[in-house]
Ligand SMILES: O=C[C@H](O)[C@@H](O)CC(=O)C(=O)O
């Protein structure tokens with residue numbers, strides 16, 4: 001499990017393209033037939049992916065966690081972004097199809113990931129943060145997620161925000177998780193932009209056509225930078241940074257946070273006209 005360390009906003013101002021990519025880009029989490037994780041030092045959020053083919057993939061233990069098993073002191077949120085899949089938690093099987101979410105509470109010891117059809121494999125995006133209590137393992141389908149319509153086609157930011165793990169949804173210790181789908185012809189997410197000093201955030205872009213890219217914006221509001229992402233790339237957003245993107249085509253993305261609170265609406269909104 002690779003680690004990434006936290007970056008100071010003053011240092012970030014001098015970063016060039018390579019350094020921005022090295023410190024924030026998680027481009028290696030989805031690999032065929034593998035399960036991969038990156039340990040971030042942003043609220044100790046672990047970001048991962050599981051792409052099972054013919055064989056199911058077992059959630060392993062990692063030296064870095066110094067735990068008896070992965071979820072001994074952690075909780076986990078999983079969203080499938082591809083073919084039909086199954087997640088088994090301590091012997092109980094959950095059907096997790098595209099855009100469905102499974103929350104696994106602290107204390108679950110055995111977790112396996114499988115694809116229903118290896119020709120159309122599942123891609124499970126995984127977040128895990130430290131947990132102090134055990135909340136029930138809960139599945140929420142895409143249809144059951146709370147939906148918020150945001151933006152407008154006249155500003156190319158019409159999108160539907162789907163909330164799964166949050167204060168009024170699936171209960172957790174600190175994980176907040178959901179996904180946003182851009183309407184056809186809309187390309188801007190999270191604009192107007194915001195920060196939330198109380199929570200880190202990670203974005204994972206999916207359903208980005210192979211020959212298209214997302215320009216993801218980072219940095220303090222008066223000192224922004226961009227990083228260009230392809231399908232299945234994730235990017236970490238420090239608490240001081242905006243996180244917003246514009247694609248060369250429509251796309252979807254999973255957002256996930258950990259930190260002080262579970263309140264989705266705790267955002268410091270920025271004026272577009274103040275961005276630099
Ligand atoms: O803190 C919340 C997150 O940044 C996202 O939920 C924002 C988002 O999906 C959007 O506006 O499109």
Ligand SMILES: [Zn+2]
Nearest residue numbers: 194196201243
């Ligand atoms: Zn945010």
